Amino acid sequence: MKILALTAGLIAGFGLGAPAMAQTKPIIAIIVKDTTSPYWQTVLAGARKAGGELGVNVSESGTQSESDADGQIALLEKAAALNPAEIVIAPAQFGALGKPIDKAAKSTKVIGIESAADTKAMTSLLATDNVQAGRIAAQALAVAITKTYGDTEGNVVVMTAQPGVPVLESRRDGFKEVLAAKYRALNISADKVADGNPATVVSTMKELVINTPDLRGVFVSDPVMTAAVGRGVKEAKPSDKINIIGFGSDAGLVNSLETGLIVGLVVQDPFRMGYEGVKTAFAAAKGEPVPANVDTGATLITRASMNSARAQELLNPKID
Numbered sequence: 001m002k003i004l005a006l007t008a009g010l011i012a013g014f015g016l017g018a019p020a021m022a023q024t025k026p027i028i029a030i031i032v033k034d035t036t037s038p039y040w041q042t043v044l045a046g047a048r049k050a051g052g053e054l055g056v057n058v059s060e061s062g063t064q065s066e067s068d069a070d071g072q073i074a075l076l077e078k079a080a081a082l083n084p085a086e087i088v089i090a091p092a093q094f095g096a097l098g099k100p101i102d103k104a105a106k107s108t109k110v111i112g113i114e115s116a117a118d119t120k121a122m123t124s125l126l127a128t129d130n131v132q133a134g135r136i137a138a139q140a141l142a143v144a145i146t147k148t149y150g151d152t153e154g155n156v157v158v159m160t161a162q163p164g165v166p167v168l169e170s171r172r173d174g175f176k177e178v179l180a181a182k183y184r185a186l187n188i189s190a191d192k193v194a195d196g197n198p199a200t201v202v203s204t205m206k207e208l209v210i211n212t213p214d215l216r217g218v219f220v221s222d223p224v225m226t227a228a229v230g231r232g233v234k235e236a237k238p239s240d241k242i243n244i245i246g247f248g249s250d251a252g253l254v255n256s257l258e259t260g261l262i263v264g265l266v267v268q269d270p271f272r273m274g275y276e277g278v279k280t281a282f283a284a285a286k287g288e289p290v291p292a293n294v295d296t297g298a299t300l301i302t303r304a305s306m307n308s309a310r311a312q313e314l315l316n317p318k319i320d
Helices: 009-013 038-054 068-081 099-103 132-148 166-182 198-211 222-238 251-259 270-286 307-315
Strands: 026-034 058-064 086-089 109-114 124-127 156-158 186-193 214-218 245-246 262-268 293-295 299-302
Touching: 026 038, 026 068, 026 270, 038 058, 038 109, 038 270, 058 068, 068 086, 068 099, 068 124, 099 109, 109 270, 132 156, 132 166, 132 186, 132 214, 132 262, 132 299, 156 166, 156 198, 156 222, 166 186, 186 198, 186 214, 198 214, 198 222, 214 222, 222 245, 222 251, 245 251, 251 262, 262 307, 299 307
Parallel strands: 026 058, 026 086, 086 109, 109 124, 124 293, 156 186, 156 214, 214 245, 245 262
Antiparallel strands: 262 299
């Protein structure tokens, strides 16, 4: 699978050395956050599938870190300068990508996927409804606690990877909304915002297990910190079951789900984001009306459901 890194830039994706007139197919540029991540590789696989079905060339690019907003801005500027039919982008940062998207949208339409940016210039945004995803997680945690203890009460912890990330804050908001409305006997004893360092979360979680009486559950809003919370709980060796609901679908998390360390994973659909992103871009390029917002969905996967056809489709996507 060929994935263009930042150093290669978009020019390679457009066929360096080939005469401009030799391009017979429309080109749609897709820019993701991290080409080294299985999640984003799945997004690109979906984009390629759509491109093949539509008969368009899909130019893939991205940086090698989700925090590299400057690198992504450079890729966006290169894409816009080469005048593709459309640009599909997953903005690395809400604030930093706003004005660059405004500028790019003056020459070509821009479709957003996975996350929003501080702009009104995107023609369409295809992303998970993260508030709803948080609601799904809250319901799942309540069910798991009830199954374990025979009642729906006790202390729970909310763990967020880092401050100021709208996606994570929306998930936390949805989670807290459901507990406040339906499960008031579940007390949020700690609402922690970490520093983005998994080691910090491991240490914090161990302390919480030791110092929080009647701790029955943890909600974690992103994959890396879900793994860190699981590790912290495992190392603390609590005498009582602590139910963990997190996000993500990598091999380590799936193994933790299978062994029961994690009781549920809320999983997004990155393949659909890439696939529908390119299809939406192509439709918009032809002047067809497209929806301003598309919810690409979130699915709860538990140990009981992980072998279902849909769960396997999400946990083991085809990315070749």
